[in-house]
Amino acid sequence: MAKIxxxxxxxxxxxxxxxxxxxxxVDNYSDSKEDTFKVGDIAIDVIGPAEAFMLTFCYRTTIxxxxxxxxxxxxxxxxxxxxxxxDVYEAVQFRALFSNEINFYTEILPEIQSLAGGKFAAPKxxxxxxxxxxxxxILEDFAEHGWRVAKDRVGLSLEHALIAVAYLGRFHGFAYAxxxxxxxxxxxxxxxxxxxxxxxxxxxxxxxxxxxxSIARAAKAVATFQPQIDKEFVEKLSxxxxxxxxxxxxxxxxxxxxxxxxxxxxxxxNVAYKYDDQEQxxxxxxxxxxTMRISSPMIDLSVFLAVSTYADxxxxxxxxxxxxxxxxxxxxxxxxxxxxVPESMSRAELLKEYVRFLPYSVSISASFxxxxxxxxxxxxxxxxxxxxxxxxxIERTMTQGGEIVDKELAHQVKEMLExxxxxxxxxxxxxxxxxxxxx
Numbered sequence: 322m323a324k325i326x327x328x329x330x331x332x333x334x335x336x337x338x339x340x341x342x343x344x345x346x347v348d349n350y351s352d353s354k355e356d357t358f359k360v361g362d363i364a365i366d367v368i369g370p371a372e373a374f375m376l377t378f379c380y381r382t383t384i385x386x387x388x389x390x391x392x393x394x395x396x397x398x399x400x401x402x403x404x405x406x407x408d409v410y411e412a413v414q415f416r417a418l419f420s421n422e423i424n425f426y427t428e429i430l431p432e433i434q435s436l437a438g439g440k441f442a443a444p445k446x447x448x449x450x451x452x453x454x455x456x457x458x459i460l461e462d463f464a465e466h467g468w469r470v471a472k473d474r475v476g477l478s479l480e481h482a483l484i485a486v487a488y489l490g491r492f493h494g495f496a497y498a499x500x501x502x503x504x505x506x507x508x509x510x511x512x513x514x515x516x517x518x519x520x521x522x523x524x525x526x527x528x529x530x531x532x533x534x535s536i537a538r539a540a541k542a543v544a545t546f547q548p549q550i551d552k553e554f555v556e557k558l559s560x561x562x563x564x565x566x567x568x569x570x571x572x573x574x575x576x577x578x579x580x581x582x583x584x585x586x587x588x589x590x591n592v593a594y595k596y597d598d599q600e601q602x603x604x605x606x607x608x609x610x611x612t613m614r615i616s617s618p619m620i621d622l623s624v625f626l627a628v629s630t631y632a633d634x635x636x637x638x639x640x641x642x643x644x645x646x647x648x649x650x651x652x653x654x655x656x657x658x659x660x661x662v663p664e665s666m667s668r669a670e671l672l673k674e675y676v677r678f679l680p681y682s683v684s685i686s687a688s689f690x691x692x693x694x695x696x697x698x699x700x701x702x703x704x705x706x707x708x709x710x711x712x713x714x715i716e717r718t719m720t721q722g723g724e725i726v727d728k729e730l731a732h733q734v735k736e737m738l739e740x741x742x743x744x745x746x747x748x749x750x751x752x753x754x755x756x757x758x759x760x
Contacts, residue, residue: 328399329363332382336459340448346395347388354389361385368398370696373470373590374689376413378403381462396462397447407454412525417515418611419456423449425610426460429510436657437495442468442606460608468593468606475693476631477589479638481602485592485625486646488605489584493618494653496582497666502658511582517612518585519570527714532565534718535687539734541719542727547735554738561749562684564758571752572681575615578665579674585612587621589629589693619671619678622646627682628690632732639736647671676746679737687730694722 340346341358364383368375378401385394402415410416426446433441445461471481500507524532540555562568573585584591584607591609594602614620626635626642635642647668654662664670709717741748 325365325367328365328380328382332363332384332399333360336448337384337386340459341388343448345445345447346386347393349389357387357389359387361387370698373474374692374696375590376403376415377401381464396465398444398460398462400458400460402455402457408523409525410454412521412523412528414517414521415456416451417517417520419449419451419458420515421517421613422458422609422611423451424513425613426458428513429610429613432506432510433495436499442604444608463593463606463608467595469596470593471589471602473589474696475589475629475690477629477634479634479642481594482626482630482634482638482642483645484594484602484605485587485629486622486642487649488592488607489587489618489621489625490646490649490651491653492607493581493583493621494650495657497650498654498657500581501660501663507582511615514614516570516573516614519566519573522566524565527709529565530711530714531718532684532688533563534715535691536562536684538719538727539683539687539730542731543734546728546731550735550738555734558680558683558734558737558748560757561680561752561754565684567757568684568752569681571756572678573614573616573620576617576751578663579617579619579670580615581618583614583616583618583621584610585614585616585620587625617674617678618650619674620681623675623678623682624685627679627686627733628693631729632736636732636736643668643672643675672740673744673746673750676737676740676744676748677750679733679740680748683730683733683737686733688718690729691718691722691726694725697721 337346337360338355338358341350341355342352344350362383362385365380366382367378367380373379380399381396382399383394383396385392387393402410402419405413426443426449430441430443430446434443444463447461448457448459450457471477473481477485496507499510536559540559543550543555544552586609587607592605592607595604597603650666650671651662654666737748740746
């Protein structure tokens with residue numbers, strides 16, 4: 322309760338006056354009327370681990386205030402870095418994460434809205450801070466306009482998946498069109514993006530052990546639930562993704578001709594849907610742009626399908642899902658570029674690129690899916706403050722989420738092998754394996 326009261330006071334006395342003076346709180350702001358601003362009730366609802374996995378302290382707030390004789394209500398989402406030692410802040414790369422999000426809302430989004438004729442859905446930006454060891458971002462609560470995150474934390478339906486990949490295709494198509502027709506503007510918009518996952522060689526010790534153990538769990542799951550898969554293939558995969566930083570840094574590096582603007586963490590946690598009266602999804606938008614980067618579009622598609630859908634949807638409907646993505650990409654590109662799609666973006670080439678990113682998506686799924694299936698009932702502060710032994714970390718990583726996670730990881734490796742054989746693309750294609758550590 323004390324923390325909530327402190328947040329309310331912080332909003333009331335420090336943040337809201339600043340947002341008011343920026344002109345983002347009311348449309349008719351004038352310095353001469355600043356003294357008419359009076360903040361009333363502030364309600365705060367903390368977003369807990371049962372709703373979404375987050376490394377930040379995040380809450381919704383409903384704010385009532387008066388200005389120039391009028392009563393107003395604003396609903397916002399406040400995202401802050403939790404209390405933690407500076408070395409942990411640096412290891413998590415929070416500065417780069419928040420820098421990207423702030424850059425998106427203040428620099429990239431206005432240009433996208435202009436180029437897209439205002440038809441790119443995104444929450445309104447209110448306020449941000451980027452300090453030495455802390456950061457803040459405050460945005461509009463998109464629920465006010467009928468958007469909401471899917472109820473299922475994982476295992477989204479085919480309807481959800483098709484809408485998500487079509488939207489993704491349109492976004493990538495628009496980005497490609499801008500890159501090809503106005504490369505100077507594309508560079509200007511994207512040059513300030515920072516690598517937010519693999520820039521630092523320093524990895525938090527618990528996270529490093531979790532990643533190592535999650536790879537061992539995936540290998541064990543394959544042996545149990547997909548025993549027909551050759552052991553050498555599993556060993557090759559394990560070697561490839563063993564070093565989180567060195568493999569990830571190579572894989573996500575922009576490579577021509579397919580490099581484009583990507584969300585970087587396109588998963589269920591970071592998209593919101595609008596539904597009809599029968600609870601069927603109709604529209605989608607993405608948010609949380611902290612990992613935005615220039616990379617292959619398959620970083621977004623492969624991770625979304627690995628983390629947000631189960632095999633019964635992803636595997637059984639893969640051709641339809643991939644077709645939906647490609648069709649939306651091509652339609653968007655033709656619309657915005659006013660030219661035909663290059664051969665480098667053909668379905669065959671995109672499928673090969675998808676295979677190249679499957680080890681990456683499996684590495685993300687191996688370390689993250691368990692948290693979606695079986696959320697830890699801990700706040701970000703509690704997570705960073707927890708002092709687990711190595712045995713406790715290993716035990717949790719090997720068992721969290723149970724058989725559901727094991728079967729899904731094993732099936733993802735099966736899909737990887739089949740698509741690698743189908744396309745003739747080895748899973749280490751494009752990776753300089755000589756730069757990976759021997760294990």
